[in-house]
Amino acid sequence: EAQVTQNPRYLITVTGKKLTVTCSQNMNHEYMSWYRQDPGLGLRQIYYSMNVEVTDKGDVPEGYKVSRKEKRNFPLILESPSPNQTSLYFCASSLRGRSTGGQYFGPGTRLTVT
Amino acid sequence: RKEVEQDPGPFNVPEGATVAFNCTYSNSASQSFFWYRQDCRKEPKLLMSVYSSGNEDGRFTAQLNRASQYISLLIRDSKLSDSATYLCVVNYADSSYKLIFGSGTRLLVRP
Numbered sequence: 079e080a081q082v083t084q085n086p087r088y089l090i091t092v093t094g095k096k097l098t099v100t101c102s103q104n105m106n107h108e109y110m111s112w113y114r115q116d117p118g119l120g121l122r123q124i125y126y127s128m129n130v131e132v133t134d135k136g137d138v139p140e141g142y143k144v145s146r147k148e149k150r151n152f153p154l155i156l157e158s159p160s161p162n163q164t165s166l167y168f169c170a171s172s173l174r175g176r177s178t179g180g181q182y183f184g185p186g187t188r189l190t191v192t
Numbered sequence: 193r194k195e196v197e198q199d200p201g202p203f204n205v206p207e208g209a210t211v212a213f214n215c216t217y218s219n220s221a222s223q224s225f226f227w228y229r230q231d232c233r234k235e236p237k238l239l240m241s242v243y244s245s246g247n248e249d250g251r252f253t254a255q256l257n258r259a260s261q262y263i264s265l266l267i268r269d270s271k272l273s274d275s276a277t278y279l280c281v282v283n284y285a286d287s288s289y290k291l292i293f294g295s296g297t298r299l300l301v302r303p
Contacts (some may be wrong), residue, residue, distance in 0.1 A: 113293075118295065119295070120279075120294060120295040121236070121279070121291075121293040123290055123291065126290070136290065137290075166233075168235055168236070180238035180241060180281070181238070181291065182238075183235035183237070184235060185234070185235050186233075186235050
């Protein structure tokens, strides 16, 4: 089954404790992206990757890091989480950056930072 | 001004009704357009791409008006299962390949 998976799905952590949210896709997609969704603000892009070893900042990259060492994986790293990073996070992928087929989203990771 | 604007709703309609949503975008260089559907606490899912000539998929019809910079979604014969938030999404024609999401329009279909 073609899918984007994320882990963990739910995470409660404390300020300053490094964490990683994994994202993996099995569709051989070149393009991957991370978004956060907050009430009233909609989905905002954090980072995106056009292909292996190619990453770039989205609209709200502060406080986040990413890496793309393999085509299928695009982990999101929070080196020192803060309460304002409490949010719902989605990973997405598409065949190419500009895809008429849109993007496929993972199931989401609900992060709470206390 | 937001780059992609939608009426947040909610639109509360009876089963069988026809309902239409509009969405406006500010960047005239926008190239690709989509409607996504998002159920509560779930991931967005692509409902349909929007083509310049307009397109239809069953009960759903999407239209694009580049001159006025808006796109629309028409849902005919609404079903209870259509209750969800509908996201308007625009893709810029630049090197960022960024998707810009509207905040969504909430639809409630009642029996």
